[in-house]
Amino acid sequence: MTAYREFHRRSIADREGFWDEQARLVHWQKPFSKVLDYSRPPFAKWFVGGQTNLCYNAIDRHLEARGDQKALVWISTEVDAQKTFTYRELHAEVQRAAAMMQALGVKQGDRVVIYMPMIPEAAFAILACARIGAVHSVVFGGFAAASLAARIDDAKPKLMITADGGSRMGKVVLYKSLVDEALRVARHPPEKVLIFRRGLDANMASVAGRDVEWRDLAQKHAGAQVPCAWLESNESSYILYTSGTTGHPKGVQRDVGGHAVALAASMKHLYCGEAGETMFTTSDIGWVVGHSYIIYAPLIAGMTTIMYEGVPVRPDAGIWWKIVQDHKVAVMFSAPTAIRVLKKQDPAYMKKYDLSSLKHLFLAGEPLDEPTHVWITESLGRLVIDHYWQTETGWPLLSAHPGVEKTPLKMGSPSFPCYGYDVRLLHETTGKEVADGEKGVVAIKPPLPPGCMATVWGDDARFVETYFRSFPGQLVYTTFDWGIRDKDGYYFILGRTDDVINVAGHRLGTREIEEAVNMHPNIAECAVVGVADPVKGQMPLAFAVAKTHVEDQKKLEKEVMETVDKQLGAIARPRAVHFVTLLPKTRSGKTLRRSIQALAEGRDPGDLTTIEDPGALQQIKDALR
Numbered sequence: 023m024t025a026y027r028e029f030h031r032r033s034i035a036d037r038e039g040f041w042d043e044q045a046r047l048v049h050w051q052k053p054f055s056k057v058l059d060y061s062r063p064p065f066a067k068w069f070v071g072g073q074t075n076l077c078y079n080a081i082d083r084h085l086e087a088r089g090d091q092k093a094l095v096w097i098s099t100e101v102d103a104q105k106t107f108t109y110r111e112l113h114a115e116v117q118r119a120a121a122m123m124q125a126l127g128v129k130q131g132d133r134v135v136i137y138m139p140m141i142p143e144a145a146f147a148i149l150a151c152a153r154i155g156a157v158h159s160v161v162f163g164g165f166a167a168a169s170l171a172a173r174i175d176d177a178k179p180k181l182m183i184t185a186d187g188g189s190r191m192g193k194v195v196l197y198k199s200l201v202d203e204a205l206r207v208a209r210h211p212p213e214k215v216l217i218f219r220r221g222l223d224a225n226m227a228s229v230a231g232r233d234v235e236w237r238d239l240a241q242k243h244a245g246a247q248v249p250c251a252w253l254e255s256n257e258s259s260y261i262l263y264t265s266g267t268t269g270h271p272k273g274v275q276r277d278v279g280g281h282a283v284a285l286a287a288s289m290k291h292l293y294c295g296e297a298g299e300t301m302f303t304t305s306d307i308g309w310v311v312g313h314s315y316i317i318y319a320p321l322i323a324g325m326t327t328i329m330y331e332g333v334p335v336r337p338d339a340g341i342w343w344k345i346v347q348d349h350k351v352a353v354m355f356s357a358p359t360a361i362r363v364l365k366k367q368d369p370a371y372m373k374k375y376d377l378s379s380l381k382h383l384f385l386a387g388e389p390l391d392e393p394t395h396v397w398i399t400e401s402l403g404r405l406v407i408d409h410y411w412q413t414e415t416g417w418p419l420l421s422a423h424p425g426v427e428k429t430p431l432k433m434g435s436p437s438f439p440c441y442g443y444d445v446r447l448l449h450e451t452t453g454k455e456v457a458d459g460e461k462g463v464v465a466i467k468p469p470l471p472p473g474c475m476a477t478v479w480g481d482d483a484r485f486v487e488t489y490f491r492s493f494p495g496q497l498v499y500t501t502f503d504w505g506i507r508d509k510d511g512y513y514f515i516l517g518r519t520d521d522v523i524n525v526a527g528h529r530l531g532t533r534e535i536e537e538a539v540n541m542h543p544n545i546a547e548c549a550v551v552g553v554a555d556p557v558k559g560q561m562p563l564a565f566a567v568a569k570t571h572v573e574d575q576k577k578l579e580k581e582v583m584e585t586v587d588k589q590l591g592a593i594a595r596p597r598a599v600h601f602v603t604l605l606p607k608t609r610s611g612k613t614l615r616r617s618i619q620a621l622a623e624g625r626d627p628g629d630l631t632t633i634e635d636p637g638a639l640q641q642i643k644d645a646l647r
């Protein structure tokens with residue numbers, strides 16, 4: 023492990039020297055004058071004074087050497103279609119989209135909310151924002167109108183871009199009508215909505231003066247040339263909302279230069295993706311994994327990226343492996359939950375295809391259990407690398423580093439700290455570092471490396487409070503995950519200590535779901551906990567107190583579930599809603615979620631000395647029975 027160890031050691035001991043070297047992986051229109059400005063902890067400014075552009079690095083830079091190479095391959099098993107764009111074609115599409123946005127009044131620094139299914143136009147829109155220096159905020163298509171409205175009100179966009187519809191498992195999802203619903207309740211709606219019509223919603227309504235059809239505008243801007251805006255490294259590139267411990271989503275704000283460098287470096291040292299090769303990331307553009315590893319990183323590296331609209335088991339469970347074979351995928355990135363879905367299918371599907379191009383499969387987003395890790399490694403006959411990171415970091419925090427040194431993997435472990443991260447495991451109450459083999463809270467000693475969130479959009483104080491103030495007297499970034507390091511230095515992530523749950527790799531706050539449940543007129547209060555689920559990792563489970571006596575529990579349960587669907591989207595729907603008359607709380611009024619969760623998972627509820635009324639816990643037990 024000497025090469026890895028030395029690489030990581032240097033990245034911390036000589037931060038500036040290390041990142042100065044990594045910065046050479048991208049184009050700088052104007053060189054930076056300082057690698058790191060850390061004069062206002064914990065805010066880190068990287069590559070100060072340098073000017074660059076993410077879209078230039080992702081597209082223009084490659085035109086000369088690989089203009090005719092495929093840049094983007096879009097495959098939809100939902101509408102049974104495929105489209106390919108070379109770097110030159112992508113360049114043209116993105117310039118046209120940029121010209122369209124400018125025609126709708128978008129200027130540098132303006133926000134553009136993108137609420138789109140997995141179609142090429144979504145990638146054009148994202149890259150067009152980057153090109154002109156507009157700040158994109160992509161919202162996952164699974165979110166309901168109220169969630170979308172909350173994000174719109176926080177980002178205050180100049181423009182929204184959407185499509186008439188998307189498709190999931192052959193069922194049409196009406197994006198535009200959901201946007202209309204969100205804009206009816208939003209306090210800061212955009213002036214214009216640009217709509218790409220796919221023909222999935224014949225009855226799509228149009229608001230005169232506000233709605234603009236993509237195709238109509240595109241015709242007027244065919245062949246447009248829009249130069250890249252040269253942005254100072256620390257300007258904002260995007261906002262991506264993520265769940266936290268409050269009901270109000272946080273806007274993770276990322277910069278330009280640090281983001282480009284971090285992604286380029288990760289392709290080299292971690293993913294081993296080379297220019298000319300193909301990368302297939304099975305995520306959605308609405309998540310951080312999609313931002314980093316469907317759109318930006320593979321293109322910055324000069325690779326071909328696959329954008330897949332569909333599920334892993336349709337038309338059959340061989341579809342991903344067929345894509346790997348047909349497109350000679352070298353690097354693949356997916357999530358444990360998807361692998362657990364595939365595990366239930368016939369493994370013959372995997373054997374049917376020639377997977378010889380595949381170098382590695384990377385998995386992230388939730389704990390990868392050892393049996394699943396073993397199963398997929400054996401079935402693929404490839405290294406399957408578990409790696410750990412977050413929306414906030416934008417790129418891996420713990421991983422094996424096959425581009426630096428091929429270290430042995432341990433099943434169920436995301437290996438070691440990535441270069442640039444000074445990772446510590448701290449005791450929950452004392453804040454002191456724990457010994458090897460002891461459980462601690464994963465923390466990073468700042469400054470955070472390039473590519474990590476710069477701040478919470480519009481709220482520097484919240485950034486410091488949320489992430490850096492968990493241990494009194496110490497300025498450390500805490501991620502609220504439990505971890506253990508073994509004597510060989512391998513980390514194991516045990517899950518969150520806070521109230522964030524992870525449903526099939528989708529991150530949701532228990533508070534958000536509780537607020538959604540409480541929207542039902544007959545619910546007085548509730549507690550939502552995440553409970554272990556064999557396929558999805560975790561599922562929300564709700565315990566609710568009704569305002570009036572409940573005659574028909576099944577009926578009310580169904581109504582509450584529908585309320586959650588409407589507020590947050592079906593991804594947040596509880597597995598069940600149990601009705602109780604009392605919730606277990608501490609004397610200070612804090613709901614004992616950890617105890618409820620333990621009971622629901624058949625574990626010991628732990629320390630109950632602070633409980634106000636032990637009868638409440640009995641009710642939870644009875645409800646679970």
Ligand code: PRX
Binds near residue numbers: 390
């Ligand atoms: O709890 C950790 C879990 O997912 C959280 C971050 O989720 P999100 O912001 O959606 O970003 C996902 C980016 C891959 C983490 O705080 N998590 C992520 N990867 C792993 C993981 N838990 C265990 N093992 C992992 N490899």
